[in-house]
Amino acid sequence: MEQNSEPLPRLVGTTAETNLGAVSNALAVTASKQEDEGEKYYPEILPDRGRSMHYSASNYFKSAQWSPDGTTILSSSYDDMLRSFVLPPDLLSPERELLNILTPYSVQQSPGPVYATEFHPAYNLQEPSTCLVMASISSLPIRLFSPFAPGILASYLLVSPTTEVYITPYSLLFSPENANHFFAGSNSRLSVFDLNRNGEGPISTWHTTASRRHHTAAAGGMKGIVSTMAMSSDGILAAGTFSRWVGLYDGYGRGDTISAFAVAQQREGEESTGGNGLTQVMWSQCGRYLCTVERGSDGIGVLDIRGNSKWLAWLKGRNARTPQRLGVDVMGGEVWAGGMDGVVRVWEGLGMTEGVIDPKWEYQAHDDVVSSTVMHQSGAVLATCSGQRHCDPSFEPASQESSSDTESSGMSSPSSRSSQSSLAPGSSGAVVDNSLKIWAL
Template sequence: MEADDRKPTLVASTNDTYSCSISISHSREKELRKNDAAQEGTECVEDEDLKKGEDQWTRDEDLEVNYFKSAQWTPDGTTLLTSSADNQIRTFILPPTLLDDPSTPLSLTPYTTHTFPTPVNCIAPYPHYTLSDPSTTLYLSCPNSLPIRLSNILSPTATPQASYNLICPTTEKYLTPASILWSSPGTHFLTGTECLISHFDISRPGSGSVTILPTIPSKRHKIKGGGVGMRGIVSALSLQPCTDPSNTSILAAGTWTRWLGLYDASGLGGTVATWDISAAADSESGIGGQGLSQVGWSSCGRYLWVAERKSRGVLVYDVRVTGKLVTWLEGREAETNQRMGVDSFEGEKGMEIWTGGTDGVVRVWEGVGRKEGGVECDWEWKAHDDPIGSTILHPSGTVITTCSGQRAETNIDVLVDDDDTSDEDSSDDESAPNSLQSPPRTPKDTGRTPDNSLKVWSL
């Protein structure tokens, strides 16, 4: 079948609501909520965090484009959870009538918006999430330099139900996980930080990890662990699909230093294997890369796929033979430091790999693992005009979601005299009552509208 015949149909989108600066997007979002409330005959509850969009002057960071960093489906397939440049987690609940009239795409408006004081590194919805049961509508978040939070998606505020501390024992500062993963059966979760995988019990709020797994024997050794294990920040975590009656499986972990590790007993056991993937990515396949951003498994648990930042492809390993590279998927346009999400699905021809690129194109590889060597994508389609941060399939496999956008420097006019803008007229302490304020700024018209959007497609 030709690629043109297989292009999915757009059924829902945020349109241009967020294709602008942070401050303007907040104003647009507020108007959408007012309109929705008017149609439903209810009163619109104003979000204090959106009021800053009404100010004549805004902070410099509010002039940045409000791009989508990531998106995830909840396990029951009813809700989308997104993370954006404005440090907000948004919830989009999709209606049951989503696919009734594909000729008229629905306009998506967030059901809840949770504002965080710092950027959010990663999020993870509860594995037993059920929209009809509010006690299960939970998600974990990792705001920078703060405790890990457990929050309710349906709550109108970002106040967490519980928090968990991950603190460096030597400096006593909060460590921010670069990766987070719920472990089966959803009573515990794992986090990845520098040379460390930590295991938390959600029934112990306010406490630290119950178990830790150092990825190297000692950080004090001259060569970081004496050459044993893998060093670096653990940037990717994924559990092998469970086939063992003991309800345990192999944990795959990857680092920004381009190492891959396998750990027994869902990450609580011993080290199965560790190896450096740089030779496979640079020399053998030629797709390049500068650090693992994501790892994932085939449904049978045999194949492990590996995605890197600044890479032109995806590596696929056979875990039955440690470090055996089976194939690599060529043509993935992801030569950027931005995380570019990858998803896998078990289709009619075997494992499928779906990923978006910096060119706004979604590419699909089918029957992954059946061929050796380099493999080009089977089909593709243009979904966005900016890089695609996430490409995620609905649990049913009939709907796919993409989100787009990228960090961009905003051209600004400084509406003050040059004599008043010396380096001395600045202060890092915004809370200081007598600190000098930054000059008021307004965005310039760059002539191009960014594509910061969330789209839902029917396959």
């Protein structure tokens, strides 16, 4: 791997709930500097009203995402809480010498596991009426809420016509064609909802395969739970499933099926991808290349969708052989991904090279698994979050997924999670880092 000639990302903000030695050292240096200047060091840490203040090794960050206006980060944690972080305006100010201690502006307690969240595309912090978030919660209607106010603004029903139980979407996506419409992906099904129809079901639904009873997808279709969706700049909807299928749909997701294929079959004969189900599909800015991310895979696939849609490249060395979802992001011609070793790796020149590609450069971002790596729309700021479930018997999450949910989705159950857990806090060799960090690039 080549050495990065550019300066490494600079840490400008972090949550207080962390035991990272590097952050502690940074705060100690700040305190020492202030004391030398005759001042007292009092970091302003606002209370998180949604949880007890004692430290828990198991309350890790599952995911984080930027708001469309780039002012807010929404995180999901193991305790089934959604936390909103509004970043200070002077975050990147060269005059600011102190490390920002990030605290949640607001906390939303979920009644169950959160499977997917999505900001409204018109989100603008200066206009409170546009600050909307969609959330899919286990065995409940889809919810629309404000990250800064309690209560539910609207709900949308996705119900099985045969059993009359709620169907839980595993992916959500607003339509760029109509901001009042959003897609919900569930088991071999894509549904479209109208945001203005509170309390109602989808305005249209289609199955991604001929029959849910089929063990293989029919011609032109795909099987399995739709776990991820992304829309290209050309209006092509890409949908991926936990059963390792990818489907491409024209007309901003409302047109014909372009193609559907199994990831494992497409890469047959090449370097083994591992892979236990798709967790992300991401388009390049030009809409020409599609990146596929799987659980339990050390790489990222790059697909050229022109012509017959062939595999172009395999970005290796991700270090992500875990059932935990590890979020990846694409910005310009770069792919950013975190690994189980706390390292963030960067591959450059997306679409410019074929074959197996090593990361161009990397840096140590956390002391535990990097669960999300998300780039600010400006390309100048990176957010990362970390953590995994450690053996901490004192911590009980707000709720647990049912065994049927974990089996169908591929999410690890409490018993299976223990197999990937690290040592308990206080044990010899234990490393715990549950933190959200902001980096200046």
